[in-house]
Amino acid sequence: MAAKTVLRYQTESVLRELVTTVVSWQALSKLEENERALFKTVLDSTEGAVVTKETIFHPQGGGQPSDVGTITTDPDSQFKFDVKLVRKLPNGLVLHAGNRLPPLPEIEPVFSEAQPVVLKVDDDTRNYHSRLHTAGHLIGLAVRGLESTIGAVTELKANHAPGTACVEFGGSIASEHKDAIQAAVDEMVASNLNVLVKWWDTEQVKRDCMSVPDVVPADEGELWRVVEVEGKGSYPCGGTHLPTTSDVGQVIVKKISRAKGKSKISYDIVR
Ligand SMILES: [Zn+2]
CATH class of the missing domain: 3.30.980.10 (Threonyl-trna Synthetase; Chain A, domain 2)
Structure with missing residues (x-):
């Protein structure tokens, strides 16, 4: 099993931007049924979900809604990944579900393993x-x-x-x-x-x-x-x-x- 996502927001709540790396990318349809249920509100409107080594996004839970924001590949970003919903799985991995803006349907996967990325949390939300x-x-x-x-x-x-x-x-x-x-x-x-x-x-x-x-x-x-x-x-x-x-x-x-x-x-x- 992959190591749990490190929840940086829990110790450094002021962080709104973080450079980290991709652990995995997956289509939500490939998740187990109980895990897929966590994303039911965005299943039809997102391309899939990315797991990163660390995250500053607060996953939905404890009565608090998910953070939203963007994930970009740095420095020559072809696209912005629009993060719509973040959930933590029982195994400790945090999935950031969303889709690319602009859409790039011909390029798969959206992220590749060990790719450096920049996470940005929407400050107002x-x-x-x-x-x-x-x-x-x-x-x-x-x-x-x-x-x-x-x-x-x-x-x-x-x-x-x-x-x-x-x-x-x-x-x-x-x-x-x-x-x-x-x-x-x-x-x-x-x-x-x-x-x-x-x-x-x-x-x-x-x-x-x-x-x-x-x-x-x-x-x-x-x-x-x-x-x-x-x-x-x-x-x-x-x-x-x-x-x-x-x-x-x-x-x-x-x-x-x-x-x-x-x-x-x-x-x-x-x-
Ligand atoms: Zn509290």
Whole structure:
């Protein structure tokens, strides 16, 4: 099996451009069925996917949408490869799916093994996704900070996609708490708190994080990537964040809906 793609965005989140090499190129139709399903939204509109040795693209996951951008062959680029969707396979390879602009149907394969390439992440999309994603953590921390009035809750899942962003909790959060949650989020944004990425062992994650997912790393020795909003709390997280809470900008707590012992807080950010 090929070595896992090195996820440079996890340690160097400011990188928007990276020179690396191609590991493989493949048509999406050649993937196993369960892997192909990850690309169902782009199957008909893309030529295939390229795996590179390292990537700065955030793959869709953890409720955060995929980065978009371009991959070019340097320095005499005949084309730009338009990256539409990035997904990480269970084996640790990251596939960048897209197609060439302009289209060059007569030339196959699109990329060849060991070819040098330049990855470029679209900055506006990344920043927007990072703001939405980081705002989700602020909602979680605001709710947890208000548990003495709201009642005990647990984080269940989150979606940080534009237009449908929400955080879901186990437990009942009455609509009357909406203003208090909004005020707590506003206060965190105004306080310009550091948002830090740390690497912790399982013991520390279980002890110090606000919530821990059921799935623990297969290798117990592996470190978890953790995001900490300084002084407020931490979560294990693989997503992209901003350096401080004030970078998130204005967050709007839209609505609290409740069903079957769960509560969903939908939110948005001002673009
Ligand atoms: Zn996060």
